[in-house]
Amino acid sequence: MPKRYAIGIDLGGTNLRVALVSRGGEIIRKIKEPTSEEIINSIFKAAGSLFSDEIAGIGIGVAGLVDRKSSMILISPNLHVVERIDLVNEIRGKFRVPVFLENDANAAALGEKWVGAGKDFSNFVLFTLGTGIGGGIIYDKKLLKVSAEIGHMSIDVDGEKCPCGNSGCLESYASARAILSKAVSALEKGRESLLRECCGGNFYKLTTEDIYKTALDGDSLARELLKDAGRYLGIGIANIINLMSPESIILAGGLIGAWDIYIQEAMKEASRRALKELFDRVKITPSSLLDDAGTIGAAGLVFQNEVISE
Amino acid sequence: MPKRYAIGIDLGGTNLRVALVSRGGEIIRKIKEPTSEEIINSIFKAAGSLFSDEIAGIGIGVAGLVDRKSSMILISPNLHVVERIDLVNEIRGKFRVPVFLENDANAAALGEKWVGAGKDFSNFVLFTLGTGIGGGIIYDKKLLKVSAEIGHMSIDVDGEKCPCGNSGCLESYASARAILSKAVSALEKGRESLLRECCGGNFYKLTTEDIYKTALDGDSLARELLKDAGRYLGIGIANIINLMSPESIILAGGLIGAWDIYIQEAMKEASRRALKELFDRVKITPSSLLDDAGTIGAAGLVFQNEVISE
Numbered sequence: 236m237p238k239r240y241a242i243g244i245d246l247g248g249t250n251l252r253v254a255l256v257s258r259g260g261e262i263i264r265k266i267k268e269p270t271s272e273e274i275i276n277s278i279f280k281a282a283g284s285l286f287s288d289e290i291a292g293i294g295i296g297v298a299g300l301v302d303r304k305s306s307m308i309l310i311s312p313n314l315h316v317v318e319r320i321d322l323v324n325e326i327r328g329k330f331r332v333p334v335f336l337e338n339d340a341n342a343a344a345l346g347e348k349w350v351g352a353g354k355d356f357s358n359f360v361l362f363t364l365g366t367g368i369g370g371g372i373i374y375d376k377k378l379l380k381v382s383a384e385i386g387h388m389s390i391d392v393d394g395e396k397c398p399c400g401n402s403g404c405l406e407s408y409a410s411a412r413a414i415l416s417k418a419v420s421a422l423e424k425g426r427e428s429l430l431r432e433c434c435g436g437n438f439y440k441l442t443t444e445d446i447y448k449t450a451l452d453g454d455s456l457a458r459e460l461l462k463d464a465g466r467y468l469g470i471g472i473a474n475i476i477n478l479m480s481p482e483s484i485i486l487a488g489g490l491i492g493a494w495d496i497y498i499q500e501a502m503k504e505a506s507r508r509a510l511k512e513l514f515d516r517v518k519i520t521p522s523s524l525l526d527d528a529g530t531i532g533a534a535g536l537v538f539q540n541e542v543i544s545e
Numbered sequence: 546m547p548k549r550y551a552i553g554i555d556l557g558g559t560n561l562r563v564a565l566v567s568r569g570g571e572i573i574r575k576i577k578e579p580t581s582e583e584i585i586n587s588i589f590k591a592a593g594s595l596f597s598d599e600i601a602g603i604g605i606g607v608a609g610l611v612d613r614k615s616s617m618i619l620i621s622p623n624l625h626v627v628e629r630i631d632l633v634n635e636i637r638g639k640f641r642v643p644v645f646l647e648n649d650a651n652a653a654a655l656g657e658k659w660v661g662a663g664k665d666f667s668n669f670v671l672f673t674l675g676t677g678i679g680g681g682i683i684y685d686k687k688l689l690k691v692s693a694e695i696g697h698m699s700i701d702v703d704g705e706k707c708p709c710g711n712s713g714c715l716e717s718y719a720s721a722r723a724i725l726s727k728a729v730s731a732l733e734k735g736r737e738s739l740l741r742e743c744c745g746g747n748f749y750k751l752t753t754e755d756i757y758k759t760a761l762d763g764d765s766l767a768r769e770l771l772k773d774a775g776r777y778l779g780i781g782i783a784n785i786i787n788l789m790s791p792e793s794i795i796l797a798g799g800l801i802g803a804w805d806i807y808i809q810e811a812m813k814e815a816s817r818r819a820l821k822e823l824f825d826r827v828k829i830t831p832s833s834l835l836d837d838a839g840t841i842g843a844a845g846l847v848f849q850n851e852v853i854s855e
Binding site: 300309358381382383384403467470507510512 | 691697709789790791822823
């Protein structure tokens with residue numbers, strides 16, 4: 236009898252999510268806590284509390300660049316601590332089950348393919364729109380094992396310098412971090428806006444939710460910030476459509492909460508820029524698993540690899 | 546006994562190439578002529594002269610966007626005539642063998658994988674650098690059946706309008722057409738250059754070979770044109786490295802003749818922009834099949850599909 240569950244770990248830049256997932260892709264129990272420098276202990280504790288004889292393996296999705304051959308994390312800009320540890324071997328040593336590693340957005344794409352918004356598509360590209368921008372590509376029903384660093388595609392030749400070394404990265408214009416940094420900079424320059432009334436007047440504490448709400452109230456700065464970011468996202472989407480001719484683009488991450496302004500603007504821009512014959516065939520749609528896509532997909536790595544090795 | 550040969554057709558914007566190709570990927574005979582409005586007749590004649598009982602099928606690579614489900618050519622900006630004809634059925638009707646259709650750069654990628662510079666790589670991306678810029682992606686040793694319109698990736702948000710509808714397309718900066726149009730425009734404005742001495746003084750007849758030769762003679766305009774174009778190409782290469790983490794980038798097309806300036810500059814720019822961990826692993830290398838990649842790859846479609854359907 237095959238074991239009934241897998242544990243999926245989603246190690247983003249800010250949160251650690253761990254879930255017990257069934258062979259049907261259903262979450263049985265889940266744990267969420269902030270990431271810390273003590274990441275290995277946090278994982279041991281959270282996974283330990285879900286562990287049993289019925290666990291077929293553990294899958295991990297990590298925000299960063301993964302070397303699949305060595306199962307090492309090459310770079311993780313928002314969680315440097317994992318660059319220095321052999322996460323896979325540490326977890327394997329502790330729990331003595333098969334352990335699999337993927338990039339977090341790739342794992343989320345796999346989750347959406349398995350039981351989410353991508354279930355009925357053979358070819359789609361997932362964009363994760365949060366602090367940064369990540370991507371995952373499903374082709375012929377399977378995850379493409381490539382870097383898919385959509386956020387570090389340059390769309391502006393002489394644009395802003397990105398910490399990654401490139402200039403004009405999509406992430407520097409269309410991510411939550413970019414929107415917030417532009418908001419702060421406008422407010423520092425004295426721009427009039429209802430945003431000044433958020434967070435008890437401390438605009439350094441603004442969130443993208445604040446900006447969206449204020450935009451819906453008609454504030455022109457807030458609207459401008461979301462529309463500008465959306466326009467850049469649309470360029471990124473058009474580029475991916477022209478490259479990968481997907482059946483669907485699935486949008487995930489906190490920023491899809493701002494759908495009616497940010498995403499609408501992105502779709503408009505993408506429709507203007509992508510090859511018409513390709514755009515007309517693509518369905519742009521939100522994630523259905525939302526914050527659970529990463530843990531479900533990570534658990535899916537376990538069952539997927541099991542099948543392959545049979 | 547399986548039939549010994551396939552016919553590969555490469556229908557680019559300017560030339561029609563037809564070749565008789567063995568199961569080993571060797572060209573036995575080949576024909577090249579300029580494309581014309583009478584394209585079907587030209588194909589019938591050229592393929593007819595290579596046809597025999599030993600032909601397993603005919604593969605066609607066409608410059609343009611191909612719909613693999615309907616086997617139709619959706620758009621072919623440099624050869625509009627093929628948009629209006631059912632090429633696959635016409636050829637099948639005439640020769641009564643299996644006929645397969647692909648984009649020309651995709652077919653070339655398949656050729657390089659089969660017997661060319663990509664033979665030993667499992668994952669690579671081919672760039673065709675000619676009048677326009679095309680691409681083909683090999684993943685896990687197989688051709689990705691995607692649009693791979695690398696030339697229509699926007700790398701400059703408010704950049705030049707492209708006939709495809711997008712703005713800032715890679716092709717508008719790094720292709721032969723772009724280089725020549727910038728050369729003419731500089732010369733029209735009276736810029737001093739040895740290029741004025743080419744083509745009997747008629748700079749509207751310049752070729753990229755003229756520009757490369759003049760650049761090697763130290764002409765500053767010619768050098769600038771190639772370096773600028775190379776810099777943009779480098780951005781395109783970096784984007785593809787960040788997205789696809791290939792083992793190799795294979796460069797094909799007439800412009801690779803300008804390797805020492807144009808491609809060198811592109812490699813320098815890509816090394817500055819791509820994620821270091823990915824760039825350090827990628828081998829940037831020229832096509833080895835050159836103008837034959839397209840016909841060999843197109844013939845390869847026949848043998849490949851045969852294997853799949855066995």
